[in-house]
Amino acid sequence: MSRHDISPDRIAETIAWRHHLHAHPELAFEERETSAFVAGKLAEWGIAVKGGYGGTGLVGTLSRGSSSRTIAIRADMDALPIVEASGVAYASKTSGKMHACGHDGHVSMLLAAARQASEMDFDGTIHFLFQPAEEAEGGARAMVADGLFRDFPTDSVYALHNWPALDVGTCVARDDAMMAAFGVFEIRITGRGAHGAMPHEGADPLVAAAQIVTALQTIASRNVSPLEAAVVSVTQIHGGDAWNVIPQEAVIRGTTRWFAKDVGDILEQRMRTLVVAVAEGFGCSADLDYQRRYPATINDAASAAFARSVAAQDGALSVVDAAPSMAAEDFAFMLEERPGCYLWLGARRNGANPGLHSPHYDFNDTIIPQGVDLWTRLIATSLGR
Numbered sequence: 001m002s003r004h005d006i007s008p009d010r011i012a013e014t015i016a017w018r019h020h021l022h023a024h025p026e027l028a029f030e031e032r033e034t035s036a037f038v039a040g041k042l043a044e045w046g047i048a049v050k051g052g053y054g055g056t057g058l059v060g061t062l063s064r065g066s067s068s069r070t071i072a073i074r075a076d077m078d079a080l081p082i083v084e085a086s087g088v089a090y091a092s093k094t095s096g097k098m099h100a101c102g103h104d105g106h107v108s109m110l111l112a113a114a115r116q117a118s119e120m121d122f123d124g125t126i127h128f129l130f131q132p133a134e135e136a137e138g139g140a141r142a143m144v145a146d147g148l149f150r151d152f153p154t155d156s157v158y159a160l161h162n163w164p165a166l167d168v169g170t171c172v173a174r175d176d177a178m179m180a181a182f183g184v185f186e187i188r189i190t191g192r193g194a195h196g197a198m199p200h201e202g203a204d205p206l207v208a209a210a211q212i213v214t215a216l217q218t219i220a221s222r223n224v225s226p227l228e229a230a231v232v233s234v235t236q237i238h239g240g241d242a243w244n245v246i247p248q249e250a251v252i253r254g255t256t257r258w259f260a261k262d263v264g265d266i267l268e269q270r271m272r273t274l275v276v277a278v279a280e281g282f283g284c285s286a287d288l289d290y291q292r293r294y295p296a297t298i299n300d301a302a303s304a305a306f307a308r309s310v311a312a313q314d315g316a317l318s319v320v321d322a323a324p325s326m327a328a329e330d331f332a333f334m335l336e337e338r339p340g341c342y343l344w345l346g347a348r349r350n351g352a353n354p355g356l357h358s359p360h361y362d363f364n365d366t367i368i369p370q371g372v373d374l375w376t377r378l379i380a381t382s383l384g385r
C-alpha cells in the first residue's frame with residue numbers, strides 16, 4: 001500500500017489547531033470546548049461521532065468495505081493545573097491551566113490522521129478515541145466503564161506520547177512494560193498534644209511521623225526483590241502550628257510505583273503493617289488511606305512488534321529501545337481490555353528541552369508530520385486491501 005503523505009498545507013493547519021488547543025486548555029473531565037472542537041472536525045469529514053464516554057470523551061468511527069478488522073487509536077485531551085511560563089505567542093489564555101504534557105499535540109495529530117483516513121481506501125473499521133482526564137483522574141477507565149469496547153469492539157488499540165527525552169525521529173515501543181502502576185497514600189497519625197516543654201505528658205505524632213517515613217524506606221530496599229522495580233516516595237509531611245506546642249495530629253502523603261502485580265501487593269501490605277505498628281510503638285494511632293490508581297501500562301508483544309514495523313517502514317522513524325518509565329499512564333486501562341501498544345515518539349528540542357509538566361514546556365510541532373504519518377500508515381497497514 002502506498003504512503004499517504006500529508007501536504008504542507010495540512011501540516012500548517014494541524015499546527016494551527018495545536019496552537020488553538022494550547023491557548024484554550026481544559027482540565028480533567030472539563031474538556032467541553034476541546035471535545036466540541038474535535039467532534040466538529042470529525043463530522044466535517046464525514047466521520048460518525050458518538051460522545052458521552054467518560055463525560056467529555058468521544059469516539060469517531062470510519063468504516064469501509066466488508067472486513068470485520070478493526071483498530072482503535074486514542075488521544076488524550078486534558079491539560080494540567082500549571083501556570084504557563086513558556087512565553088509562546090499562543091500561550092494559555094487561562095492562568096493556572098496549561099497544556100504542559102503535549103495532549104494538544106496528540107489531539108491535533110490524531111485529528112489530522114482521521115482526515116487523511118477519511119480520504120483513504122481501506123477495508124475495515126477505525127475508531128478514533130478522544131479521551132478526557134489522562135492526568136491522574138483515569139479518563140480511560142471512565143470510557144471503558146461507560147462501555148467503550150462493548151459499543152466499539154476492536155481487535156487492537158494504540159496510543160502515543162511525545163517524549164522529550166528521546167531524539168526527534170526516534171520511537172520506542174517495548175514488548176512489555178512501558179509505564180509503571182501507581183498508588184497514592186495518606187497516613188493520618190493521631191497522638192496526644194502537649195506543651196513543647198513537657199513532651200512526656202503527650203504522645204508526639206511528629207516523632208512517630210519521622211519514624212514512619214524512615215520505616216517506609218525499607219519496603220523497597222528490604223521487602224521487594226532487588227530484581228524488581230518499586231518506589232515509595234513520601235512527598236508531603238504536615239503537622240504542628242507553633243514552635244512550643246506538640247500537635248495532636250500529623251499527616252504524611254506520597255506515591256508508590258511498581259510494575260508486577262505481586263510487587264504492588266507487597267507495597268500495600270507492608271505499608272499497612274508498618275504504619276500501624278510504628279505509630280502504636282510511639283503511643284499514637286495511624287489511619288492509612290491507600291489507593292491504587294493506575295495499573296502498569298503493558299504492551300501486547302505482537303501489537304508492539306507490528307507498531308515497530310510500521311514505524312520503521314521506508315525509514316520513517318528510527319525504532320530504538322529504552323527502559324520503561326516509572327511515571328504512569330491511564331492508557332493502561334485500555335490495554336487491560338484489548339491487546340495493543342503504547343509508544344513514545346521522540347520530541348527532544350535542541351538546547352533548552354523542558355520536560356513534560358514543566359511550566360516552560362511546549363509541544364514540539366516539528367514532530368507533527370511524523371505523528372500523523374505514523375497513524376496514517378498504521379491504519380493503511382492494518383486495514384489495507
Ligand SMILES: [Zn+2]
Pocket residue numbers: 100101135356357
Ligand atoms: Zn502528563
Ligand SMILES: [Zn+2]
Pocket residue numbers: 101102103134161
Ligand atoms: Zn501526557
